[in-house]
């Protein structure tokens with residue numbers, strides 16, 4: 496594992512004398528150490544910056560040091576921010592302004608002008624905020640007392656997002672076959688995506704995958720079958736069919752690992768030489784943190800891999816999902832999401848079952864797949880679309896429920912949810928924004944994280960919440976169109 500950390504850069508100036516500067520440095524170090532105990536990544540105190548040169552130097556280092564995932568700034572004292580222009584101008588890493596204060600309370604007896612000069616984040620952070628606003632520098636602003644749970648939680652979430660940014664900027668996606676014929680929303684400009692998001696999206700022949708599958712040893716399959724047995728319940732006697740999925744999984748993983756890929760796509764229209772569409776194989780790969788998109792949907796595949804990294808322990812509960820069908824009964828209006836096979840078991844409410852059923856699509860043998868219900872809880876669905884000249888990230892708040900019906904003849908994993916603000920308005924908003932039928936559904940990553948990610952990446956973000964109306968969304972999209980045209 497590569498070392499990952501965040502840098503704490505504290506602004507000041509020479510005006511206050513060495514004693515104050517020593518105090519600031521000591522406190523900043525203490526804060527970084529204390530915070531690091533509760534954050535997902537260490538926050539490392541770097542410098543109490545007093546000059547343009549110091550700031551420029553630390554930002555240069557942050558840019559070229561791969562272990563630095565982002566920079567957190569704070570101004571304990573007043574730091575004249577023209578000193579920050581050159582450093583912020585070149586900063587390429589995610590940037591968070593933590594507007595906080597060392598002390599929680601104003602001390603009644605102790606407060607005098609010396610105290611005021613030392614503890615002046617209330618105006619220091621405003622001067623610091625101005626320059627980033629003036630420079631239109633993308634940043635996250637988190638305000639509050641540094642020991643408060645809410646502040647630590649938001650800083651933690653932003654760190655996870657920054658980890659998703661670093662991951663995105665080095666992400667490689669392996670495509671087997673093209674997009675499904677005639678489908679529009681899964682298309683996209685791979686050059687634009689690489690420029691904006693860093694993704695290297697390239698294709699490998701299905702024939703090479705079949706060759707790799709044929710070279711898999713029985714012993715390797717035995718080992719993976721043991722993993723399947725310990726992770727899942729077997730609801731089939733058809734060992735050979737399950738073994739074939741294991742063969743597919745091993746081969747796909749070998750090819751991805753050899754090329755440094757963390758996400759892949761395939762299509763049922765291009766399975767030449769394969770006996771089954773990968774089902775269980777793909778699901779178990781997703782459980783290990785690989786992204787996947789069906790029907791050649793490399794965008795959703797990449798987003799899934801990124802969102803997994805942005806979740807708990809860098810492999811959160813995020814699944815490739817497809818809106819399938821609705822329950823439109825008054826007081827029980829739900830979306831039913833699934834896929835023809837490939838739903839990630841990270842979102843399962845209970846231990847998934849391995850089942851074998853025929854597949855009507857793709858003209859191949861009955862594949863093994865994991866069948867389960869999604870868990871209950873608040874979640875989001877996310878779709879990245881190519882608007883022609885720019886990317887739009889659409890995020891909708893949803894609430895997942897235990898599926899209200901057992902659906903005993905449905906041979907795939909399923910998740911049921913209520914869209915915000917309700918099924919009809921939520922659907923009208925989604926369609927108005929152009930959201931895809933494929934999404935990443937996540938219980939782990941928040942809408943705030945997705946917004947932060949989009950901000951850092953410099954792409955449009957649209958959020959459908961409990962308060963969104965079609966009218967307000969239409970106005971937002973109209974204005975966004977103009978703004979993003981100017982932006983290019």
Ligand code: MN
Nearest residue numbers: 789790817933
């Ligand atoms: Mn699909």
